[in-house]
Structures are given as C-alpha cells and as structure tokens.
Amino acid sequence: MRWDDFRSSDNVEDRRGGGGGGFQMPGGRGGLGIGTIIVVGLIGWALGINPVVLIGGLEALNGLGGSQQQSAPPPSRQSQPSKPTDEMGRFASAVLAQTEDVWSDIFRADGKTYQDPKLVLFSGATRSACGGAQSAMGPFYCPLDQKVYLDLSFFNEMKRKFNAPGDFAAAYVIAHEVGHHVQNLIGILPKVQQAQARASSRAEANALSVRVELMADCLAGVWAYHANARFRILAPGDVEEALGAASAIGDDRLQKQSQGFAVPDSFTHGSSQQRVSWFTRGLKSGNMQQCNTFQGAI
Template identity: 55%
Template sequence: MLLDNERESENIEDRRGGGGLIKGIGIGSVFLALIGSYLTGINPATLLGLMEQTAPVQQVSAHKPAANDKTAVFVSKILAETEDTWGEAFAAKGKEYRKPKLVLFTGSTTTACGNGAAAMGPFYCPLDSKIYIDLSFFSELQNRFHAPGEFAEAYVLAHEVGHHVQNLLGISAKVNAAKQRASSKAEANAASVKLELQADCYAGVWARRTDSQKHILEPGEIEQAIAAATAIGDDTLQKKALGYAVPETFTHGSSTQRVAWFKRGMETGDPAQCNIFAATRRSN
C-alpha cells in the first residue's frame, strides 16, 4: 500500500508491555472454544474467558508509535485514512463522525465490554467506542490463515471500523434488540451474520473511496483482502476446527458471503448499498 506520505492517527492508545499477558492462551484456543461452544451451547467468548488467567493490566497511552514500530505505524495510518473517509461520508449526510480509539495490546486487556483477549482476534467494543487489536494477529493471518499482505491487514481493521460506523448510525443497537427478541439461537445468529457482513461491505466502501482519492492500492492488493475474507469465513474456520460446517451456528457469515459483501462495497463505494437488512427483506 502506498502510505509513505499519509498521516498517522492521533487516536492510538498503546497498552503493549503494560502487563496482562495471557498464560497459555493462543489463537489456536479459538478452535477449542468453537468446539466447546458447539457441544455445550456456551458462547465461545465465554469459554475463552474461562480459559484465561490474566494479570492486572497497566494501561499506557501513546498517541504516536515509534517510527521503527512499522506495524503500529501502519495501523495508525490506516486508522487515519478511515477517519478521513468516514468523516467526509458522514459530513455529506449532515452528520458528525466521532472517531474511535484504536487500542494496541499484548495478550489481554480490560475493555468496557469485559476482558479482551488476543485469542478473540481484533474486536470492537461499542460501550467505549474502541477497537482492540493484538498486532500478533497479523502474523496469524499470514501464517495460519495464509492471507498475507498489507491490504489484508487493512481490511481487518476497516471491518472493525465498520462496526463503529454501525454503532454511530444506531444499527448495532437495533440488531442487538432483534437478537434479544429472537425465538431461537439460530435466529439470533442470523442477525449477527448480517451485522458482520455489513461491516465487510463498509470495509469495501472505505477502500474504494480512499483509493479513488489517494490511489493507495497497488496491483494485486484487492485480492489480499478477498483472501482474508475467505480465510475467516465461519464455514472455513469451522471446517478447520471440526471438519465440517454448521450453518445455523454461523455468527460472521460464510467465506462466500464475506467476499461478496466486501466486493459490493468495493465496487460501489456507496454505504447505502450495504443495507443488507433491506436486501434480505426484498429477497424474502
């Protein structure tokens, strides 16, 4: 990605090296939690919480990563690009875009949504409007999930920013209310899938709009994001963990769905085209 002349975000909170490391938990524990979830019906995040043994976290703030901290500088620049692009999109609709914070941590950290663990992957907490990421996830993305490349990493972060956009627009609250009203776990999961696929679409919108203005993408990089979306589809992850997929337990969408909705945003650059809820109603 061509980011050498782009600014870094000031909304970085660096907690790395401040304690709170997980003892005995790695990204592979996600697969164990998935298996346990299917067998017991317990939320995999809850199971991960039970598996964790953490020390108190010392929170250390740093607005700008050191120049030689290349991965941290990279995510800081990607966050800045999302700030600019979504700021313009909101302003065009007469709305204010409130920028999220990006928290860098190692192992585990406290959040307004409970304890956050590296084994959960990057995540967004709507209660404090912060995105949390252990940067070691990018090594897992490359080595375990075979989805290398800067734009693959940017897609992951842009997806979490997409959840922040949903939060600002009130979409997340509506989906959570629908999940509470759901008559079955499968129905609640289906609502979660729609929320995640819309975030994928928003990631595509960001990429299209930013590249149209600043030409930050290099040849072949769109394929990196598609590879990442494919690698972290629910069916792909479940087949790796269990040997088979259970569609009614999907919470993020299949690989095919994730790729399709990312492409929809990338091809149109229009947030309105990401209204999966209206699209689903029309297809019924």
C-alpha cells in the first residue's frame, strides 16, 4: 500500500508511553466483553432505563484475551494532539488523513460538512469518554468524544494470531473504525441505540450489532475505492490483504477457533463471508448508499 508520501493528519493524539473494538459503550470498563455489555443494555431496557449507547464489542477481535484491569494515565496527559514520528504511528496518521480527505469530499458532494474524528494512539490502557480502554479489546470508536482508540500492537496480533498481515489490512481496520464515526454523523448510531432499547432478546440486540459492524465494513470499502481513485494507494495483493483480514475476524471463524463451533445468535460482528461481502460491496461501488445493512430494521 502506498502511503509514506502522503500528508499526516493533525487529528492524532499520541498517548503512548503512558484499548477496544467497534464501538465502546459509554461508561464501560476496559475488560468487558460484548456479551456482558449487551446484557447490561438489556437490563437497562428491562428496567425502563435507556442504554446510553449501543453495542460494545471486541472490535475485530473477540479472542485476544486479557480481561485484566490496567491503570490509565491521568487525563492531563491525554489532551494534546501530536504527530507521531515512528513508522507505524506515521502510517496510522497518513491513513487517517486519507479518510479525512475522502469523507470530506463525499459529504461535501451531498451538501454536508464532515467533522474529522480524532485518533488516539495508546499503549496498554487509556481513558475515553466511553470508559476505560485496554489493548486486549482491540481498536474502538467512542461516539461521546468522537475519537478512535488504537493500540498499534493490535496489528502485530493480526499478523501473529490471525495470519492477516499487511499495510492495507491495517488500513482497513482504521477505516472500519472511521466508518463508525460516519455512522454517528449521519444518525445511524442513535437510531440503533433506540432499537436496542426496544429489543426483546439478546439475539435481537446482537443482530443489530452485526448490522452496524457490516455497514462499517462496507464504508471502509467505500473509503478504499475513493482513496485509490484519488491517491492510487493500492498495490498488487492489497485487496487480498484486506479481504483476508475481514475473513479472519468473522464471528464464526473466531468462535470455531475458541470453542470448536459457531453460535450464530451470538454473533456481534458478522460471519467471515458477510464481512468480506460487505467490504467488497463498498470497494466495488464506492457508494455509501450501497452500505445500508438495516433495510427498515431501525
């Protein structure tokens, strides 16, 4: 993937030295898994308390383990944007800059203004407006502060544990989280929150989570389409890297690896085939209107 001759984003907070997938629940703690978070949401619904936000989840990674609580650095050290100087930090910053350029153009064409998210790079643990974050949770987007949280060691785990190496596979992960930000800006996430509050079962709540994640996969594909058209970022084999990553982190594959069988009602991110299919849809069409995974569900 071509990236090192592009600009870096000004919207990076480098907290390293001082974790989460998908979408982190405001007030959640770093070690919570998706099942716990959904149960908490359903308890809130049962008691007539509207859950603060939908879907937690171990983004792109249910099985990286590590539920230990880690201390986070004080907030005073977390507020200043800074451009990273190491290679992986510069890569993440360049990918974020490309998402800014692409989504600004897409929103402008629709008569809207895109609001850039922030990218927080951290090591081990940090704090977000959605609660504690830990490396073991994987990357996540917090809608309360509109920031993507990423421990760059996650990309080593992708390579080591899931055989999903490569720059474009890593870019897909960042673009997926930015896809959640796009969902937030266009009002999808609040609508899903309301739908989850009305959910009659855990399986129904899970199904809404899957729709959110697959839409974010599709939006990542839309970004890739436009980034390549504008910047010519793709090299031979890059698309296969992203498809390999999407397949590696499907719920069915992760569950079979961890417990020997898959339970579709417990899926929160979608099967390998679904994730590949929706990313491919966005990549081929370049049209975010093709990414509607809800079709009247909310």
